[in-house]
Amino acid sequence: MRLVIRQDYDAVSEHMAAYIRDRINEFNPTPEKPFVLGLPTGSSPVGVYKNLVKYYQNGELSFKNVVTFNMDEDHPESYHSFMWHHLFKHVDILPQNVHILNGNAENLDDECKKFEEKMKAFGGVELFLGGIGPDGHIAFNEPGSSLSSRTRVKTLAYDTILANSRFFDNDISKVPRMALTVGVGTVMDAREVAIIITGAHKAPALAKCIEEGVNHMWTVSAIQLHPKALIVCDEDATLELHVKTVKYFKSIEHVVNDLIGAENVGLQGNVLY
Template sequence: MEVVILPGTRQIGRLAADAIETLLRAKPDAVLGLATGSSPLPVYDELSRRHHEEGLDFSRAHAFALDEYVGLEPGHPESYREVIRREFTDRVNIDPANVHSPDGTAEDLPAACQAYEDAIRERGGVDLQLLGVGTDGHIGFNEPGSSLASRTRIKTLIEQTRKDNARFFRSIDDVPHHVVTQGLGTIMDARHVILIATGARKAQAVRDFVEGPVAAICAASVLQLHPHATVLIDEAAASSLRLADYYRHTFESKPGWQGL
Protein backbone atom coordinates (compact mmCIF):
# COMPACT_ATOMS: atom_id res chain seq x y z
CA MET A 1 0.00 0.00 0.00
CA GLU A 2 1.39 3.37 -1.05
CA VAL A 3 0.25 6.35 1.03
CA VAL A 4 0.61 9.75 -0.62
CA ILE A 5 -0.05 12.89 1.43
CA LEU A 6 -0.82 15.98 -0.65
CA PRO A 7 -1.71 19.59 0.21
CA GLY A 8 -5.31 19.48 -1.01
CA THR A 9 -8.01 18.12 -3.26
CA ARG A 10 -6.73 19.79 -6.43
CA GLN A 11 -3.39 17.99 -6.19
CA ILE A 12 -5.16 14.72 -5.35
CA GLY A 13 -7.44 15.10 -8.36
CA ARG A 14 -4.52 15.74 -10.67
CA LEU A 15 -2.46 12.78 -9.46
CA ALA A 16 -5.36 10.34 -9.72
CA ALA A 17 -6.24 11.71 -13.16
CA ASP A 18 -2.61 11.21 -14.22
CA ALA A 19 -2.91 7.50 -13.41
CA ILE A 20 -6.19 7.18 -15.32
CA GLU A 21 -4.84 9.09 -18.31
CA THR A 22 -1.72 6.92 -18.42
CA LEU A 23 -3.93 3.82 -18.34
CA LEU A 24 -6.24 5.04 -21.11
CA ARG A 25 -3.38 6.03 -23.40
CA ALA A 26 -1.81 2.58 -22.98
CA LYS A 27 -5.14 0.70 -23.05
CA PRO A 28 -7.97 2.72 -24.68
CA ASP A 29 -10.56 0.04 -23.83
CA ALA A 30 -9.62 0.00 -20.14
CA VAL A 31 -12.21 -0.85 -17.50
CA LEU A 32 -12.67 1.82 -14.84
CA GLY A 33 -14.31 1.32 -11.46
CA LEU A 34 -16.29 4.40 -10.44
CA ALA A 35 -17.19 5.58 -6.95
CA THR A 36 -19.68 8.21 -5.80
CA GLY A 37 -19.56 10.65 -2.90
CA SER A 38 -17.43 13.76 -2.51
CA SER A 39 -14.01 12.04 -2.58
CA PRO A 40 -13.74 11.33 -6.33
CA LEU A 41 -15.23 14.66 -7.48
CA PRO A 42 -11.85 16.40 -7.97
CA VAL A 43 -10.77 13.45 -10.12
CA TYR A 44 -13.90 13.64 -12.27
CA ASP A 45 -13.49 17.41 -12.62
CA GLU A 46 -9.89 17.01 -13.78
CA LEU A 47 -10.70 14.18 -16.20
CA SER A 48 -13.52 16.26 -17.68
CA ARG A 49 -11.14 19.19 -18.14
CA ARG A 50 -8.56 16.99 -19.85
CA HIS A 51 -11.22 15.56 -22.15
CA HIS A 52 -12.48 18.98 -23.24
CA GLU A 53 -9.16 20.83 -23.32
CA GLU A 54 -6.64 18.13 -24.19
CA GLY A 55 -8.67 15.49 -26.01
CA LEU A 56 -8.43 12.69 -23.45
CA ASP A 57 -10.51 9.96 -25.07
CA PHE A 58 -12.96 7.70 -23.23
CA SER A 59 -14.79 6.43 -26.30
CA ARG A 60 -13.60 2.83 -25.96
CA ALA A 61 -13.51 2.66 -22.15
CA HIS A 62 -15.93 0.74 -19.96
CA ALA A 63 -16.97 1.63 -16.43
CA PHE A 64 -18.55 -0.23 -13.52
CA ALA A 65 -20.09 1.53 -10.52
CA LEU A 66 -19.35 0.28 -7.03
CA ASP A 67 -22.85 0.22 -5.60
CA GLU A 68 -26.49 1.24 -5.75
CA TYR A 69 -29.38 1.81 -3.39
CA VAL A 70 -32.15 -0.79 -3.37
CA GLY A 71 -35.63 0.44 -4.21
CA LEU A 72 -35.03 3.90 -5.66
CA GLU A 73 -37.08 4.32 -8.81
CA PRO A 74 -35.22 4.60 -12.14
CA GLY A 75 -34.06 8.16 -12.67
CA HIS A 76 -34.16 9.10 -8.97
CA PRO A 77 -31.62 11.95 -8.64
CA GLU A 78 -29.81 10.25 -5.76
CA SER A 79 -29.55 6.82 -7.36
CA TYR A 80 -25.88 6.20 -7.94
CA ARG A 81 -26.47 5.50 -11.62
CA GLU A 82 -27.75 9.08 -11.93
CA VAL A 83 -25.04 10.53 -9.71
CA ILE A 84 -22.26 8.97 -11.78
CA ARG A 85 -23.93 10.09 -15.01
CA ARG A 86 -24.29 13.64 -13.70
CA GLU A 87 -20.87 13.95 -12.07
CA PHE A 88 -18.74 12.18 -14.65
CA THR A 89 -19.92 10.12 -17.60
CA ASP A 90 -22.07 12.85 -19.20
CA ARG A 91 -19.03 15.14 -19.07
CA VAL A 92 -16.76 12.92 -21.20
CA ASN A 93 -17.24 10.91 -24.38
CA ILE A 94 -17.71 7.46 -22.86
CA ASP A 95 -20.44 5.43 -24.56
CA PRO A 96 -23.46 5.25 -22.19
CA ALA A 97 -23.84 1.59 -23.19
CA ASN A 98 -20.41 0.97 -21.67
CA VAL A 99 -21.36 2.35 -18.24
CA HIS A 100 -22.69 -0.34 -15.90
CA SER A 101 -24.32 -0.10 -12.47
CA PRO A 102 -25.74 -2.68 -10.07
CA ASP A 103 -29.50 -3.08 -10.45
CA GLY A 104 -31.18 -2.03 -7.23
CA THR A 105 -34.67 -2.42 -8.70
CA ALA A 106 -34.40 -6.04 -9.89
CA GLU A 107 -37.12 -8.45 -8.81
CA ASP A 108 -34.47 -11.10 -8.21
CA LEU A 109 -31.68 -9.20 -6.47
CA PRO A 110 -29.36 -12.18 -5.85
CA ALA A 111 -29.52 -13.05 -9.55
CA ALA A 112 -28.81 -9.41 -10.45
CA CYS A 113 -25.79 -9.44 -8.15
CA GLN A 114 -24.41 -12.54 -9.84
CA ALA A 115 -25.08 -11.00 -13.25
CA TYR A 116 -23.04 -7.95 -12.24
CA GLU A 117 -20.14 -10.12 -11.15
CA ASP A 118 -20.36 -11.96 -14.47
CA ALA A 119 -20.39 -8.70 -16.45
CA ILE A 120 -17.22 -7.48 -14.75
CA ARG A 121 -15.52 -10.80 -15.40
CA GLU A 122 -16.61 -10.84 -19.05
CA ARG A 123 -14.95 -7.45 -19.59
CA GLY A 124 -11.69 -8.84 -18.23
CA GLY A 125 -11.95 -7.29 -14.77
CA VAL A 126 -11.45 -3.74 -13.53
CA ASP A 127 -8.14 -2.12 -14.44
CA LEU A 128 -8.37 0.83 -12.05
CA GLN A 129 -10.86 1.20 -9.22
CA LEU A 130 -11.56 4.55 -7.55
CA LEU A 131 -12.68 4.42 -3.91
CA GLY A 132 -13.67 6.71 -1.10
CA VAL A 133 -13.86 5.58 2.52
CA GLY A 134 -16.57 6.04 5.13
CA THR A 135 -16.00 7.42 8.59
CA ASP A 136 -16.25 3.84 9.88
CA GLY A 137 -13.80 2.50 7.29
CA HIS A 138 -16.31 1.09 4.81
CA ILE A 139 -15.50 0.98 1.10
CA GLY A 140 -18.31 0.60 -1.38
CA PHE A 141 -21.13 -0.25 0.99
CA ASN A 142 -19.14 -2.97 2.73
CA GLU A 143 -20.08 -2.03 6.27
CA PRO A 144 -18.07 -3.05 9.38
CA GLY A 145 -18.18 -6.81 9.75
CA SER A 146 -18.25 -7.50 6.01
CA SER A 147 -16.51 -10.64 4.84
CA LEU A 148 -13.09 -9.87 3.41
CA ALA A 149 -13.84 -12.36 0.62
CA SER A 150 -17.35 -11.06 -0.20
CA ARG A 151 -18.70 -10.63 -3.72
CA THR A 152 -21.43 -8.35 -5.09
CA ARG A 153 -24.42 -8.74 -2.81
CA ILE A 154 -27.21 -7.05 -0.82
CA LYS A 155 -26.19 -5.23 2.37
CA THR A 156 -28.10 -3.50 5.15
CA LEU A 157 -26.73 -0.05 5.96
CA ILE A 158 -25.76 0.81 9.51
CA GLU A 159 -27.39 3.93 10.94
CA GLN A 160 -24.18 5.97 10.81
CA THR A 161 -23.96 5.48 7.06
CA ARG A 162 -27.60 6.47 6.64
CA LYS A 163 -26.96 9.58 8.74
CA ASP A 164 -23.85 10.43 6.70
CA ASN A 165 -25.85 10.13 3.47
CA ALA A 166 -28.97 11.91 4.70
CA ARG A 167 -27.55 15.22 3.44
CA PHE A 168 -28.29 14.05 -0.10
CA PHE A 169 -31.97 13.37 0.68
CA ARG A 170 -34.81 15.42 2.14
CA SER A 171 -34.43 13.57 5.45
CA ILE A 172 -32.90 10.42 6.87
CA ASP A 173 -36.30 8.76 6.47
CA ASP A 174 -35.77 8.86 2.70
CA VAL A 175 -32.41 7.08 2.82
CA PRO A 176 -32.86 3.42 1.85
CA HIS A 177 -31.92 0.75 4.37
CA HIS A 178 -30.54 -1.65 1.74
CA VAL A 179 -28.00 -1.47 -1.07
CA VAL A 180 -26.33 -3.63 -3.67
CA THR A 181 -22.56 -3.35 -3.46
CA GLN A 182 -19.48 -4.89 -4.95
CA GLY A 183 -17.91 -7.07 -2.27
CA LEU A 184 -14.45 -6.70 -0.81
CA GLY A 185 -13.32 -9.71 -2.80
CA THR A 186 -14.65 -8.07 -5.96
CA ILE A 187 -12.82 -4.82 -5.20
CA MET A 188 -9.61 -6.72 -4.46
CA ASP A 189 -9.73 -8.22 -7.96
CA ALA A 190 -9.12 -4.78 -9.51
CA ARG A 191 -5.58 -4.49 -10.83
CA HIS A 192 -5.01 -1.03 -9.33
CA VAL A 193 -7.01 0.57 -6.52
CA ILE A 194 -6.86 4.30 -5.75
CA LEU A 195 -8.55 5.33 -2.51
CA ILE A 196 -9.11 9.03 -1.79
CA ALA A 197 -9.81 10.50 1.65
CA THR A 198 -9.88 14.14 2.66
CA GLY A 199 -10.73 16.11 5.77
CA ALA A 200 -10.30 15.61 9.49
CA ARG A 201 -13.50 13.53 9.72
CA LYS A 202 -11.69 10.75 7.82
CA ALA A 203 -8.49 10.82 9.93
CA GLN A 204 -9.54 8.02 12.29
CA ALA A 205 -10.66 5.76 9.44
CA VAL A 206 -7.42 6.42 7.55
CA ARG A 207 -5.32 5.52 10.58
CA ASP A 208 -7.36 2.38 11.17
CA PHE A 209 -7.16 0.98 7.66
CA VAL A 210 -3.60 2.07 6.86
CA GLU A 211 -1.84 1.31 10.15
CA GLY A 212 -4.28 -0.90 12.05
CA PRO A 213 -4.82 -4.64 11.74
CA VAL A 214 -6.53 -6.24 8.76
CA ALA A 215 -9.95 -6.91 10.21
CA ALA A 216 -13.57 -7.04 9.11
CA ILE A 217 -14.46 -4.29 11.59
CA CYS A 218 -12.60 -1.90 9.26
CA ALA A 219 -13.42 -3.06 5.75
CA ALA A 220 -10.87 -0.83 4.00
CA SER A 221 -8.04 -2.55 5.90
CA VAL A 222 -8.27 -5.39 3.39
CA LEU A 223 -6.42 -3.09 0.98
CA GLN A 224 -3.25 -3.78 2.97
CA LEU A 225 -3.29 -7.12 1.15
CA HIS A 226 -3.71 -5.62 -2.33
CA PRO A 227 -0.63 -5.78 -4.60
CA HIS A 228 -1.23 -2.28 -6.03
CA ALA A 229 -3.21 -0.03 -3.70
CA THR A 230 -2.64 3.73 -3.66
CA VAL A 231 -4.05 5.94 -0.89
CA LEU A 232 -4.27 9.67 -1.71
CA ILE A 233 -5.02 11.87 1.30
CA ASP A 234 -4.74 15.49 2.37
CA GLU A 235 -2.98 16.74 5.48
CA ALA A 236 -6.16 16.72 7.58
CA ALA A 237 -6.94 13.10 6.76
CA ALA A 238 -3.30 12.20 7.48
CA SER A 239 -3.27 13.91 10.87
CA SER A 240 -3.54 10.71 12.94
CA LEU A 241 -0.97 8.62 11.05
CA ARG A 242 2.06 7.58 13.08
CA LEU A 243 4.22 7.17 9.97
CA ALA A 244 3.11 10.31 8.12
CA ASP A 245 6.66 11.67 7.85
CA TYR A 246 7.86 8.38 6.40
CA TYR A 247 5.07 8.38 3.80
CA ARG A 248 6.01 11.93 2.78
CA HIS A 249 9.69 11.01 2.49
CA THR A 250 8.90 7.87 0.48
CA PHE A 251 6.80 9.75 -2.07
CA GLU A 252 9.28 12.64 -2.36
CA SER A 253 12.08 10.14 -3.01
CA LYS A 254 10.13 8.01 -5.47
CA PRO A 255 11.78 7.48 -8.88
CA GLY A 256 9.89 9.27 -11.64
CA TRP A 257 9.76 6.16 -13.82
CA GLN A 258 7.83 4.24 -11.18
CA GLY A 259 4.53 6.07 -11.66
CA LEU A 260 1.64 5.87 -9.26
Protein backbone atom coordinates in the same frame (compact mmCIF):
# COMPACT_ATOMS: atom_id res chain seq x y z
CA MET B 1 0.92 0.00 -0.56
CA ARG B 2 1.71 3.53 -1.70
CA LEU B 3 0.54 6.59 0.23
CA VAL B 4 0.66 9.98 -1.48
CA ILE B 5 -0.02 13.02 0.71
CA ARG B 6 -1.27 16.27 -0.81
CA GLN B 7 -2.22 19.58 0.78
CA ASP B 8 -6.01 19.55 0.46
CA TYR B 9 -9.04 18.04 -1.29
CA ASP B 10 -8.44 19.92 -4.53
CA ALA B 11 -4.83 18.77 -4.73
CA VAL B 12 -5.85 15.18 -3.94
CA SER B 13 -8.53 15.29 -6.64
CA GLU B 14 -6.13 16.68 -9.22
CA HIS B 15 -3.45 14.11 -8.41
CA MET B 16 -5.85 11.16 -8.58
CA ALA B 17 -7.50 12.38 -11.79
CA ALA B 18 -4.12 12.88 -13.46
CA TYR B 19 -3.11 9.39 -12.36
CA ILE B 20 -6.25 7.84 -13.86
CA ARG B 21 -5.75 9.83 -17.06
CA ASP B 22 -2.18 8.63 -17.37
CA ARG B 23 -3.11 5.01 -16.59
CA ILE B 24 -5.80 5.00 -19.29
CA ASN B 25 -3.52 6.62 -21.85
CA GLU B 26 -0.63 4.29 -21.03
CA PHE B 27 -2.99 1.31 -21.37
CA ASN B 28 -3.98 2.57 -24.83
CA PRO B 29 -7.40 0.91 -24.81
CA THR B 30 -9.12 -0.38 -27.94
CA PRO B 31 -12.66 -1.66 -28.62
CA GLU B 32 -11.27 -5.19 -28.34
CA LYS B 33 -9.29 -4.42 -25.18
CA PRO B 34 -11.02 -1.65 -23.21
CA PHE B 35 -9.78 -0.12 -19.98
CA VAL B 36 -12.15 -1.37 -17.26
CA LEU B 37 -12.60 1.21 -14.51
CA GLY B 38 -14.43 0.79 -11.21
CA LEU B 39 -16.02 4.00 -9.92
CA PRO B 40 -17.58 5.25 -6.67
CA THR B 41 -20.27 7.79 -5.88
CA GLY B 42 -20.42 10.18 -2.93
CA SER B 43 -18.62 13.44 -2.25
CA SER B 44 -15.06 12.07 -2.37
CA PRO B 45 -14.76 11.52 -6.14
CA VAL B 46 -16.58 14.68 -7.32
CA GLY B 47 -13.31 16.61 -7.68
CA VAL B 48 -11.72 13.71 -9.54
CA TYR B 49 -14.63 13.60 -11.98
CA LYS B 50 -14.42 17.36 -12.51
CA ASN B 51 -10.77 17.04 -13.49
CA LEU B 52 -11.40 14.03 -15.74
CA VAL B 53 -14.04 16.07 -17.60
CA LYS B 54 -11.49 18.87 -17.98
CA TYR B 55 -8.92 16.46 -19.42
CA TYR B 56 -11.51 15.21 -21.93
CA GLN B 57 -12.45 18.74 -22.94
CA ASN B 58 -8.77 19.60 -23.39
CA GLY B 59 -8.24 16.60 -25.65
CA GLU B 60 -5.99 14.84 -23.12
CA LEU B 61 -8.27 11.87 -22.47
CA SER B 62 -10.97 9.82 -24.20
CA PHE B 63 -13.49 7.47 -22.62
CA LYS B 64 -14.54 5.92 -25.93
CA ASN B 65 -12.79 2.65 -25.09
CA VAL B 66 -13.35 2.77 -21.32
CA VAL B 67 -15.83 0.44 -19.61
CA THR B 68 -17.07 1.40 -16.15
CA PHE B 69 -18.60 -0.48 -13.24
CA ASN B 70 -20.01 1.44 -10.33
CA MET B 71 -19.39 0.25 -6.81
CA ASP B 72 -22.90 0.48 -5.44
CA GLU B 73 -26.51 1.59 -5.76
CA ASP B 74 -28.95 2.41 -2.97
CA HIS B 75 -31.68 4.12 -4.98
CA PRO B 76 -33.02 3.42 -8.49
CA GLU B 77 -32.35 6.97 -9.65
CA SER B 78 -29.89 8.72 -7.34
CA TYR B 79 -26.58 7.11 -8.30
CA HIS B 80 -27.42 6.82 -11.99
CA SER B 81 -28.18 10.55 -11.95
CA PHE B 82 -25.06 11.29 -9.92
CA MET B 83 -22.74 9.58 -12.39
CA TRP B 84 -24.32 11.09 -15.49
CA HIS B 85 -24.42 14.55 -13.91
CA HIS B 86 -20.81 14.56 -12.69
CA LEU B 87 -19.05 12.55 -15.39
CA PHE B 88 -20.72 10.49 -18.09
CA LYS B 89 -22.75 13.15 -19.91
CA HIS B 90 -19.66 15.38 -20.18
CA VAL B 91 -17.35 12.82 -21.85
CA ASP B 92 -17.44 10.48 -24.86
CA ILE B 93 -18.16 7.25 -23.00
CA LEU B 94 -20.49 4.88 -24.86
CA PRO B 95 -23.75 4.31 -22.92
CA GLN B 96 -23.47 0.55 -23.37
CA ASN B 97 -20.09 0.65 -21.59
CA VAL B 98 -21.61 2.06 -18.39
CA HIS B 99 -22.61 -0.56 -15.81
CA ILE B 100 -24.52 0.42 -12.67
CA LEU B 101 -26.35 -2.03 -10.43
CA ASN B 102 -30.12 -1.97 -10.97
CA GLY B 103 -31.93 -1.45 -7.68
CA ASN B 104 -35.24 -2.06 -9.49
CA ALA B 105 -34.30 -5.52 -10.73
CA GLU B 106 -36.95 -8.18 -10.11
CA ASN B 107 -34.39 -10.50 -8.53
CA LEU B 108 -31.70 -8.52 -6.70
CA ASP B 109 -29.53 -11.54 -5.93
CA ASP B 110 -29.53 -12.42 -9.62
CA GLU B 111 -28.69 -8.80 -10.49
CA CYS B 112 -25.64 -8.97 -8.23
CA LYS B 113 -24.53 -12.28 -9.73
CA LYS B 114 -24.84 -10.92 -13.28
CA PHE B 115 -22.83 -7.83 -12.30
CA GLU B 116 -19.93 -10.03 -11.21
CA GLU B 117 -20.22 -12.06 -14.41
CA LYS B 118 -20.09 -8.91 -16.56
CA MET B 119 -16.85 -7.80 -14.91
CA LYS B 120 -15.30 -11.20 -15.59
CA ALA B 121 -16.53 -11.10 -19.20
CA PHE B 122 -14.52 -7.91 -19.74
CA GLY B 123 -11.43 -9.56 -18.32
CA GLY B 124 -11.74 -8.05 -14.85
CA VAL B 125 -11.35 -4.51 -13.55
CA GLU B 126 -8.07 -2.78 -14.34
CA LEU B 127 -8.41 -0.07 -11.68
CA PHE B 128 -10.98 0.36 -8.94
CA LEU B 129 -11.26 3.91 -7.64
CA GLY B 130 -12.81 4.22 -4.20
CA GLY B 131 -13.61 6.54 -1.36
CA ILE B 132 -14.27 5.52 2.24
CA GLY B 133 -16.58 6.40 5.08
CA PRO B 134 -15.35 7.70 8.44
CA ASP B 135 -15.72 4.15 9.77
CA GLY B 136 -13.37 2.86 7.09
CA HIS B 137 -15.97 1.17 4.90
CA ILE B 138 -15.33 0.86 1.18
CA ALA B 139 -18.36 0.83 -1.14
CA PHE B 140 -21.16 -0.29 1.24
CA ASN B 141 -18.98 -2.89 2.93
CA GLU B 142 -19.52 -1.57 6.41
CA PRO B 143 -17.80 -2.73 9.61
CA GLY B 144 -18.13 -6.46 10.04
CA SER B 145 -18.39 -7.23 6.32
CA SER B 146 -16.53 -10.29 5.13
CA LEU B 147 -13.25 -9.44 3.44
CA SER B 148 -14.04 -12.12 0.84
CA SER B 149 -17.54 -10.74 0.14
CA ARG B 150 -18.89 -10.42 -3.39
CA THR B 151 -21.51 -8.15 -4.96
CA ARG B 152 -24.66 -8.47 -2.88
CA VAL B 153 -27.62 -6.84 -1.15
CA LYS B 154 -26.45 -5.12 2.05
CA THR B 155 -28.33 -3.62 4.99
CA LEU B 156 -26.97 -0.16 5.76
CA ALA B 157 -25.82 1.05 9.16
CA TYR B 158 -27.58 4.05 10.67
CA ASP B 159 -24.50 6.30 10.29
CA THR B 160 -24.40 5.51 6.56
CA ILE B 161 -28.12 6.22 6.18
CA LEU B 162 -27.60 9.51 7.99
CA ALA B 163 -24.60 10.42 5.80
CA ASN B 164 -26.56 9.61 2.62
CA SER B 165 -29.45 11.87 3.63
CA ARG B 166 -27.58 14.74 1.96
CA PHE B 167 -28.60 13.16 -1.36
CA PHE B 168 -32.27 13.15 -0.26
CA ASP B 169 -32.85 16.77 0.83
CA ASN B 170 -31.45 15.87 4.27
CA ASP B 171 -34.62 13.87 4.95
CA ILE B 172 -33.49 10.64 6.58
CA SER B 173 -36.92 9.08 6.07
CA LYS B 174 -36.32 9.10 2.30
CA VAL B 175 -32.99 7.26 2.44
CA PRO B 176 -33.07 3.54 1.48
CA ARG B 177 -32.21 1.11 4.27
CA MET B 178 -30.57 -1.39 1.93
CA ALA B 179 -28.18 -1.14 -0.99
CA LEU B 180 -26.56 -3.19 -3.71
CA THR B 181 -22.79 -3.14 -3.43
CA VAL B 182 -19.69 -4.81 -4.77
CA GLY B 183 -17.93 -6.85 -2.12
CA VAL B 184 -14.52 -6.37 -0.58
CA GLY B 185 -13.38 -9.42 -2.51
CA THR B 186 -14.74 -7.89 -5.71
CA VAL B 187 -12.68 -4.74 -5.21
CA MET B 188 -9.58 -6.74 -4.30
CA ASP B 189 -9.88 -8.69 -7.56
CA ALA B 190 -9.07 -5.52 -9.52
CA ARG B 191 -5.53 -5.32 -10.83
CA GLU B 192 -5.12 -2.01 -9.00
CA VAL B 193 -7.03 -0.28 -6.21
CA ALA B 194 -6.80 3.50 -5.71
CA ILE B 195 -8.44 5.14 -2.70
CA ILE B 196 -9.14 8.81 -1.92
CA ILE B 197 -9.18 9.80 1.77
CA THR B 198 -9.68 13.44 2.76
CA GLY B 199 -10.66 15.33 5.87
CA ALA B 200 -9.88 15.09 9.58
CA HIS B 201 -13.05 13.06 10.15
CA LYS B 202 -11.48 10.22 8.15
CA ALA B 203 -8.11 10.38 9.90
CA PRO B 204 -8.91 7.46 12.27
CA ALA B 205 -9.81 5.26 9.30
CA LEU B 206 -6.56 6.10 7.49
CA ALA B 207 -4.57 5.35 10.65
CA LYS B 208 -6.31 1.98 11.03
CA CYS B 209 -5.62 1.19 7.37
CA ILE B 210 -1.96 2.23 7.37
CA GLU B 211 -0.66 1.45 10.85
CA GLU B 212 -2.73 -1.48 12.07
CA GLY B 213 -3.54 -4.93 10.75
CA VAL B 214 -6.18 -6.13 8.33
CA ASN B 215 -9.51 -5.99 10.15
CA HIS B 216 -13.04 -6.63 8.88
CA MET B 217 -14.24 -3.84 11.19
CA TRP B 218 -12.29 -1.41 8.94
CA THR B 219 -12.89 -2.95 5.53
CA VAL B 220 -10.60 -0.55 3.65
CA SER B 221 -7.70 -2.18 5.53
CA ALA B 222 -8.02 -5.15 3.14
CA ILE B 223 -5.99 -3.18 0.60
CA GLN B 224 -2.90 -3.97 2.69
CA LEU B 225 -3.05 -7.38 0.99
CA HIS B 226 -3.31 -5.98 -2.53
CA PRO B 227 -0.13 -6.01 -4.64
CA LYS B 228 -0.93 -2.66 -6.27
CA ALA B 229 -2.71 -0.38 -3.82
CA LEU B 230 -2.58 3.41 -3.87
CA ILE B 231 -3.99 5.85 -1.32
CA VAL B 232 -4.02 9.59 -2.01
CA CYS B 233 -4.92 11.65 1.07
CA ASP B 234 -4.77 15.24 2.27
CA GLU B 235 -2.85 16.60 5.24
CA ASP B 236 -5.95 16.62 7.45
CA ALA B 237 -6.45 12.89 6.94
CA THR B 238 -2.96 12.20 8.35
CA LEU B 239 -3.72 13.74 11.76
CA GLU B 240 -4.02 10.34 13.49
CA LEU B 241 -0.89 8.88 11.88
CA HIS B 242 2.40 8.76 13.75
CA VAL B 243 4.81 11.50 12.70
CA LYS B 244 7.36 8.89 11.61
CA THR B 245 4.75 7.28 9.34
CA VAL B 246 4.02 10.56 7.57
CA LYS B 247 7.75 11.29 7.25
CA TYR B 248 8.37 7.82 5.82
CA PHE B 249 5.87 8.12 2.98
CA LYS B 250 6.92 11.69 2.20
CA SER B 251 10.55 10.56 2.09
CA ILE B 252 9.66 7.82 -0.41
CA GLU B 253 8.21 10.45 -2.74
CA HIS B 254 11.30 12.59 -2.23
CA VAL B 255 13.57 9.69 -3.22
CA VAL B 256 11.50 9.01 -6.34
CA ASN B 257 11.35 12.63 -7.46
CA ASP B 258 14.80 13.89 -6.51
CA LEU B 259 17.17 10.91 -6.30
CA ILE B 260 15.88 8.27 -8.71
CA GLY B 261 14.03 10.68 -10.97
CA ALA B 262 10.28 10.51 -11.60
CA GLU B 263 10.99 9.85 -15.28
CA ASN B 264 12.67 6.58 -14.26
CA VAL B 265 9.70 5.27 -12.29
CA GLY B 266 6.49 3.89 -13.81
CA LEU B 267 3.02 4.98 -12.82
CA GLN B 268 2.61 2.03 -10.48
CA GLY B 269 5.94 2.57 -8.76
CA ASN B 270 8.05 0.18 -10.82
CA VAL B 271 11.60 1.22 -11.69
CA LEU B 272 12.00 1.54 -15.46
CA TYR B 273 15.73 0.95 -15.74
